[in-house]
Amino acid sequence: MATTNNEKVLASSAPRFEKIFVHIELIAAILSGVLIVTAWLVSKWNHESVSIAFYLAAFIIGGYAKAKEGIEETIKNKDLNVELLMFFAAIGSAIIGYWAEGAMLIFIFSLSGALETYTTNKSKKEISSLLEIQPETAIRVVHGREEKVHVSLLQVGDIILVKPGERVPADGKIAHGTTTIDESTISGESIPVTKGSGAEVFAGTINLNGSVTVEVTRHANETVFNKIIQLVQSAQSEKSPSQLFIERFEGTYVKVVLLVVILMMFIPHLVFGWNWNTTFYRAMILLVVASPCALVASIMPATLSAISNGARKGILFKGGVHIEGLSHVKAIAFDKTGTLTKGKPEVTDIIVRQDQNERNLLHFAASIENQSNHPLALAIVQYWKAKNNDSLLQPEQVEDVPGWGMKAKLNNQEWLIGKKDFVGSKEAHNFENGVAEKLENEGKTVVFVKDSSGIAAAIALQDIVRDETKNALLELKNEGIRTIMLTGDSETTAKNIAAQSQIDTYIAECLPETKVSSLKKVKEQYGMVAMVGDGVNDAPALATANVGIAMGEGSDVAMETADVVLMKNDLSRIAEAIRLSRKMNRIIKQNVIFSISVIVILIASNFFEFLNLPLGVVGHEGSTILVILNSLRCLGGDKK
Incomplete structure (x- = not known):
């Protein structure tokens, strides 16, 4: 079916709507602020009813998201929360005629909420970027013919073609070709790695300059790239002990605050002689400043930021x-x-008999060991290949003696390569004034090479640090x-x-x-x-x-x-x-101490009548914003 012009317009506009939706909280907060300014200007022209209408609009637009969140969470968890405290405080302010202060509370609370959402989205950016670069298709080569398939259809053993500039679509080993791979998405290492035949490559990495064919070794849902995504997504949903404690503490704290606020509405009037308006006003300020918004926001943004920072670095x-x-x-x-x-033995020392040429002897030894798959044998072969271009020889006769070594005939000589007991314990012990014992005392494994004239060499190997x-x-x-x-x-x-x-x-x-x-x-x-x-x-x-x-x-x-x-x-x-980790915990401690200090100072100032509602709102919500901004430092370097 042909695509209509209207469908094309809708498709092209979809990403724009998605971007707007992501920032909807911030847009609502800003619009609420504009309405508050408009209401204030209108009040200057003595249009009180119109001014209240604009304030009411600011209440609804700015507070809708948080009020909805607070009500839903209360119903779900059967417990009170910070969002409801702010909701009650704003309504209380409006009841006693402080429309501007109530609207300002809603505006700053919604702004801090938008900032917290931004922090969460920012901390998850690394995973979002990984999901975006995950390859969806691959070029599979079947009997010399190329076909484009979805990565989910790739099977272990399939051969795929990866051209320069493309992302590797699946984990595998290079079958043919040499190239340079940017593996920063996997390892966090920015320096590209040159790889040739037999080298392992990973899905999501970038093939920079060579065309290679790759044999698939893992299914799409088992790749290292996919595991990274699953691990970090799981980590971001798991809460730390500190966060769990704060969340348990929040419900109890909110109940205590509401109880104290109710008492505040009556006790100052009855004990200190405050009038009812002042008593209610101070109770509303207490409701605002005693709310633990900053305390609740002290941990999760910092934790998410630290997890994302770590993911970026591998x-x-x-x-x-x-x-x-x-x-x-x-x-x-x-x-x-x-x-x-390194996990693999490497040749560290070669001691040869005085009548032997080291290069020739190593050539014979590597040629014989090439017939074995023992790690020590492979290490000797690798050592030869790393230092010489000559091809290995083909022994006339070879016998692998499991657990002991190799027996072979090469260059018209009988050779034994292996343990001291295999070649002759006493002779091996006396070789070159007992050099083997010295090497073994250094924690090295010694392989002896024996020809028809006796022990010809001792080769020491060790797993290198x-x-x-x-x-x-x-x-x-x-x-x-x-x-x-x-x-x-x-x-x-x-x-x-x-x-x-x-x-x-x-x-x-x-x-x-x-x-x-x-x-x-x-x-x-x-x-x-x-x-x-x-x-x-x-x-x-x-x-x-x-x-x-x-x-x-x-x-x-x-x-x-x-x-x-x-x-x-x-x-x-x-x-x-x-x-x-230490930086994250340091920032969390700073946030907790700062938020508690601000709450104590604001409560004391309110009781002694030094604080009005606008300053209470700014002090309380300002501390929340500062705590969230401080948490963003975890996205930076790991230094103090």
């Missing part, structure tokens, strides 16, 4: 309770493999955090890694269940403790800690169990998260 908090708790952490326990270290680990742990120490390493490795290896990373202390030979019991002892010693891990075996410890922190490139189980997820495996983000 730090995902699963709720306000976790970001609030992180600031109280006294010690952090770290898993070793894949967290403090990440480049950023030392600086990240130093940052934590500067924040006053104690660092502990939990590892299943031997005492020797643990001691060596602890020295390299400069961690405060370590606990070696930990099984998954031992990690949990060790972590409980750390909690007894330090109180609030966080745990950082990336593997399936870390999940029990992550759940036991007060705050569990998972590395984003780790297992799905670890990410599901943890309270905080670092989307990029960058340990320095932990100190950044702690500073952000």
Whole structure:
């Protein structure tokens, strides 16, 4: 069916209406302000009834949204709230003839409400922007033919084409081609990463300059990008303990205020001789200034802002309770493999027999190890490929001896590569004046290479400490955090890694269940403790800690169990998260102390008759606006 001109006009105007609707509270508040000014000008021309009509319009337009919200919340929760207090105060002001003051109260209250809505929308902007950039279609390649399909139709194993400038539509591995990927939406890292065949790519990231084909490895609803959205949306709906306390406190407080206001209407007249008009007027001022609007707004805007700030930097908090708790952490326990270290062994030392050429021997060893999929074998092959362009040789005969090593025939020689007991324990022990024992004492694993003449080489490998680990742990120490390493490795290896990373202390030979019991002892010693891990075996410890922190490139189980997820495996983000948490708690304390102080000062001023209704309105609602603006500081940097 053809689209009519009217339909086109409606379609093009829809986004404009959506934008207007988003700001409807602010528009209503501004219109209310215009009506108040108009009413005031009309009153100067002695048109009192017309002036009251404009004030009444200001009441309705400015107060409708908040009054509706207050009534609905009262019915839903069967409890009184701040919105109703403001509603009663405005009506009370009008009853005793203070139309201007009542309208001003409505105007500033609606303005502060619009500002709070703006803060909430601002704090959710990161997620909105993620939703907007989520790819909807992909180019699937089937038997050399390209077809455009919705991402929900992609299956694991499909091949998709990603052209320069396009967003990657699904998680996968590059099948062919080389390109540079902007992964800032996933990791928070602004520097693009060059990737080639076999490298992992993520949905939502931008392919900058090369055309690549990608093999899909996850369904659309299981992508890392989709998990980020789900995590942050869940976090924004979860309330912190402080927020829950304030909300429980609000209902009781409102009831107390209403009771005191009722008493205020009679006691000053009967005890102090105030006339009825003054008594009612002071009661209305009390109703305004004693309302806990600023106190109620002290926490949620700051929490939402902090969660969004973290999401922008690749730090995902699963709720306000976790970001609030992180600031109280006294010690952090770290898993070793894949967290403090790279998680893969690398060649660190090669010691060859005096009659051997190191390059030639490594060439033979890598050629034989290339026939194995053992992590140590793969590390030796990778070491050769990183330093040499020569292709590997094909052994004439190969036998993989599980648990021991490789037996092969190459270049007309018999070769053994593996443990000392496999090549000859005594000979291995005596090789090059017992160099193997020295390497093992440094926490390294030694692989021996034996030819027909005896032990030809000893190759030492070790899981290398990440480049950023030392600086990240130093940052934590500067924040006053104690660092502990939990590892299943031997005492020797643990001691060596602890020295390299400069961690405060370590606990070696930990099984998954031992990690949990060790972590409980750390909690007894330090109180609030966080745990950082990336593997399936870390999940029990992550759940036991007060705050569990998972590395984003780790297992799905670890990410599901943890309270905080670092989307990029960058340990320095932990100190950044702690500073952000402390900043949020600092701002919340400032807000609470400030709002309570203002309420006390305004109540005292009203009782001693120093305060009139306009100043009460400005003081009360002004404090609410200042509290919300202060909360917006959590959207900025993590510094003080």
